Amino acid sequence: MQLSRTRALADPLIVLESCGSTNAEMRERLHGERLGHLAVIVTDAQTAGRGRLDRTWTTPAGSALAVSVLLRDLPADPDAWGWLPLAAGVAMADAVAAQLPAHEVGLKWPNDVLVDGRKICGILAEVTPHGVIIGSGVNTAMTSEQLPVSTATSFAALGAAADIDRLLSDYLIGLRDLVAELARRGAAASGLHREAEKRCLSLGRDVEVTMPHGATLRGRAVGLQADGCLMVDVDGVERAVASGDVVHARLA
Numbered sequence: 722m723q724l725s726r727t728r729a730l731a732d733p734l735i736v737l738e739s740c741g742s743t744n745a746e747m748r749e750r751l752h753g754e755r756l757g758h759l760a761v762i763v764t765d766a767q768t769a770g771r772g773r774l775d776r777t778w779t780t781p782a783g784s785a786l787a788v789s790v791l792l793r794d795l796p797a798d799p800d801a802w803g804w805l806p807l808a809a810g811v812a813m814a815d816a817v818a819a820q821l822p823a824h825e826v827g828l829k830w831p832n833d834v835l836v837d838g839r840k841i842c843g844i845l846a847e848v849t850p851h852g853v854i855i856g857s858g859v860n861t862a863m864t865s866e867q868l869p870v871s872t873a874t875s876f877a878a879l880g881a882a883a884d885i886d887r888l889l890s891d892y893l894i895g896l897r898d899l900v901a902e903l904a905r906r907g908a909a910a911s912g913l914h915r916e917a918e919k920r921c922l923s924l925g926r927d928v929e930v931t932m933p934h935g936a937t938l939r940g941r942a943v944g945l946q947a948d949g950c951l952m953v954d955v956d957g958v959e960r961a962v963a964s965g966d967v968v969h970a971r972l973a
Contacts, residue, residue, distance in 0.1 A: 722736055722763070722765070722885055722886070723886065724736065724763070724885065724886045724889060724890075725886065726886050726887065726889075726890035727761065727763075727886055727889040727890045727893065729890075730759060730890055730893045730894065730897070731759055731760060731761040731893065732756075732757035732758060732759050732760055733756070733757070733760060733761075734761045734763070735750075735760070735761065735762045735763070736763055736764070737762065737763070737764040738764070738766065739764060739766035739767075739768060739782070740762070740764040740766070740767055740768070740787065741767070741768050742767065742787075742856075743762045743763065743764060743767060743787045743788060743789035743856055744789045744845065744847055744854050744856040746762050746789070747760070747762050747789045747791055747854050747856075748847075748849060748854065750762075751791075751849060751851045751852075756791050756851075757791075757793065758791070758792065758793040758794045758852075759790060759791065759792070759893060759896075759897060760790070760791040761788060761789070761790050761791075761889070761893070762788070762789045763786065763787065763788040763789075763889065764786075764787050765782065765783050765784075765785065765786055765787070765861070766782035766783065767780065767785070767787035767858070780858070780860070780863060780867075781863070781867055783862060784860070784861065784862050784863040784864075784867055784875075784877075785858055785859060785860050785861055785862075785863055785875075786858070786859045786861050786883075786885060786888070786889075787856070787857075787858050788856070788857055788858075788859075788889060788892075789854050789855065789856045789857075790809075790854070790855045790856075790857075790893065790896060791851075791852050791853075791854055792805065792852050792853045792854075792855060792896075792900055793851070793852040794900065794901065794904060795852065795853060795900075795904060796903055796904040796907075797904070800948060801903060801904075801907065801908065802848070802853065803948050803949040803950070803963075804903055804908045804913055804914075804917075804948075804949045805846050805853055805855065805900065805903075806831055806832040806844055806845075806846040806855070807828075807831060807832070807913070807917045807945075807949050808896060808899040808900055808903060808913055808917075809832065809844050809846070809855045809857065809896055810828045810831070810832050810833075810834060810844055810917070810920070811828070811895065811899060811913070811916050811917055811920055812891075812892050812893075812894075812895030812896040812899055813834050813842055813844065813857060813859070813892050813895075813896075814826050814827060814828055814834045814920050815891065815895050816887075816888050816889075816891035816892040816895060817834055817836065817841060817842065817859070817888070819887070819891055820876070820881060820883060820884060820887065820888065821836060821876070821879060821881060824836050824837050824879065825837050825838070825922075826920075827920045827921065827922035828917070828920045828921045828922060828923070829921075829922055829923055829967055829969065830921055830923040830942065830945075830951045830967055831949070831951070831964070831967075832844035832845070832846070834859075835922055836874050836879065837874065837879075838872075838922075838969075839872050839873055839874035840860075840872060840873050840874065841859060841860050841873070841874050841875060841876070842857055842858060842859045842860070843857065843858050844856070844857045845857075855896070857892075859883075859888070860873065860874065860875030860876070860877075860878075861875060861876050861877065861883040861885065861888075862875070862876070862877045862882075862883070863875040863877055863878065864877055864878065865877075865878045899911070899913055899916075908947065908949065909947065914945060914947070914949075917945060917949070918944065918945050921942075921945065922969070923942040923951065923967055923969065924942050924943065924944060924945075925941070925942065925943070926941065926942055926969050926970060927939070927940070927941050927969075927970035928940065928941070928942045928953065928967050928968065928969060928970065929967070929968045929970065930951070930953065930962050930965040930966065930967050930968075931965055931966040931968075932962070932964075932965045933964055933965065938953060938955060938960060938962065938965070939955065940953040940954050940955035940956070940960070941953065941954045942954075942967075943959065946961055948963075950962055950963050951965075951967070
């Protein structure tokens with residue numbers, strides 16, 4: 722991969738021919754290498770990726786991009802860290818939309834990027850003693866036949882060839898700026914709250930949320946709380962959801 726624009730932004734950029742998990746690789750390297758704010762590990766052949774709720778994520782070599790970004794310059798208040806996956810989602814949604822201008826691109830709370838209602842990217846944040854790792858997987862060259870489920874999509878399935886260097890550099894610039902403003906001014910004053918709500922396709926829709934403990938919550942998503950939690954109206958009572966697996970009723 723020729724990633725000159727991305728290399729100029731990352732501190733440093735580490736490109737791997739193949740990797741079990743870029744997040745796990747980042748965690749391991751934190752113990753012995755100098756990795757700065759916006760250190761990046763990327764591969765197009767991840768063999769043991771992990772998604773939300775410990776789901777495995779594997780793809781044919783060359784069909785998807787796995788990238789992990791280390792964030793060290795974090796908000797002083799850990800309560801603001803709940804916005805980091807949403808900041809990554811906004812940044813990635815914008816990076817994808819820049820290359821797919823004829824399509825609807827947005828977020829499914831808390832951290833999936835959808836194109837025309839189908840998932841093109843998933844994001845997973847992990848807190849470590851040395852910073853927060855933001856891992857993402859983007860379906861780039863995956864054919865329609867290779868897509869794992871009917872609710873997934875890719876650049877190739879949409880008839881587009883992804884410019885990987887542009888995608889990654891746009892994502893890093895967006896993530897860098899959003900996190901810096903979040904740390905400086907908070908989610909509301911920085912505009913992150915507004916931008917996340919604007920891109921969140923879950924809002925205004927009937928949703929089914931599978932909670933971490935297994936219970937299911939059904940209602941209408943109505944907004945994001947000040948801490949980034951999803952607000953769901955359940956029979957006239959608003960419930961705050963801090964984490965969970967969301968299904969849009971019309972996509973189920």
